[in-house]
Amino acid sequence: MKDITRRNALQTAATMTVGAAVGTITASCATTATGMKTPFAVSDTYIPIVGSDMVYPVRRIYCIGRNYRAHSIEMGSNPDREPPFFFQKPTDAIQNVAIGTVGEHPYPTLTKNYHYEVELVAALSKGGRNIPVESALQHVYAYAVGLDMTRRDLQRAMGDEKKPWEIGKSFDRSAPIGPLHLADKTGHFTKGGIWLKVNGQSKQNANLSQMIWSVAEQISRLSQAFELQAGDIIYSGTPENVGPVVRGDTIECGIEGLPNLSVKIV
Numbered sequence: 001m002k003d004i005t006r007r008n009a010l011q012t013a014a015t016m017t018v019g020a021a022v023g024t025i026t027a028s029c030a031t032t033a034t035g036m037k038t039p040f041a042v043s044d045t046y047i048p049i050v051g052s053d054m055v056y057p058v059r060r061i062y063c064i065g066r067n068y069r070a071h072s073i074e075m076g077s078n079p080d081r082e083p084p085f086f087f088q089k090p091t092d093a094i095q096n097v098a099i100g101t102v103g104e105h106p107y108p109t110l111t112k113n114y115h116y117e118v119e120l121v122a123a124l125s126k127g128g129r130n131i132p133v134e135s136a137l138q139h140v141y142a143y144a145v146g147l148d149m150t151r152r153d154l155q156r157a158m159g160d161e162k163k164p165w166e167i168g169k170s171f172d173r174s175a176p177i178g179p180l181h182l183a184d185k186t187g188h189f190t191k192g193g194i195w196l197k198v199n200g201q202s203k204q205n206a207n208l209s210q211m212i213w214s215v216a217e218q219i220s221r222l223s224q225a226f227e228l229q230a231g232d233i234i235y236s237g238t239p240e241n242v243g244p245v246v247r248g249d250t251i252e253c254g255i256e257g258l259p260n261l262s263v264k265i266v
């Protein structure tokens with residue numbers, strides 16, 4: 001399902017049964033089928049859902065920064081003093097990678113220091129404002145393994161100049177992701193191994209329990225700043241030992257309880 005076209009997704013939507021859990025997704029698909037004419041086609045973004053004939057429509061991609069203690073320190077921050085902060089990637093940064101395949105991930109332009117960051121991704125099926133931490137996980141529909149690929153040199157340069165991070169974080173294909181797994185089936189991820197290897201060599205190896213701000217806390221905080229909506233996904237931060245890759249390298253990464261995600265840098 002490397003290339004999910006709008007037409008396929010709409011056909012899928014048309015054949016699916018309507019249930020409470022998917023009501024918002026149905027509504028979202030319906031709004032794309034209003035029949036209005038456009039001068040050209042712009043592709044929508046979808047992520048496959050394991051065990052389902054539906055695909056997940058992506059509205060926004062939120063990412064949290066410096067959410068593991070040791071990574072916060074390696075990035076030059078004080079993990080005890082910093083409130084959570086967020087940035088976004090454009091939805092078309094998504095690169096879907098099917099289970100058991102190695103996605104071909106293009107080395108981007110302009111950078112000489114291209115970094116991996118393995119992250120747990122939470123996908124929402126319900127939005128809201130000022131969501132309490134206690135009920136926040138009720139908004140999570142599914143989880144996936146994702147990579148927050150980063151042009152580190154450009155991110156740092158912009159940060160040093162107090163300019164926005166976009167060029168370092170929010171570029172084409174900067175968000176490789178495996179398929180979504182329903183939270184109903186996997187349960188919610190609050191602990192478990194999170195790891196990444198490059199060419200078979202261990203690079204990142206930590207535990208989700210080491211997040212400074214849990215997924216529930218992230219949803220709660222985000223919903224104070226933005227009205228969250230169904231279709232929003234959240235990259236929940238990377239542990240320590242981020243580092244560079246070059247063309248020809250293969251990244252394999254995973255989270256305990258989810259299938260591995262692999263990409264080759266081309």
Ligand code: MN
Pocket residue numbers: 063064065117119148235237238
């Ligand atoms: Mn990240």
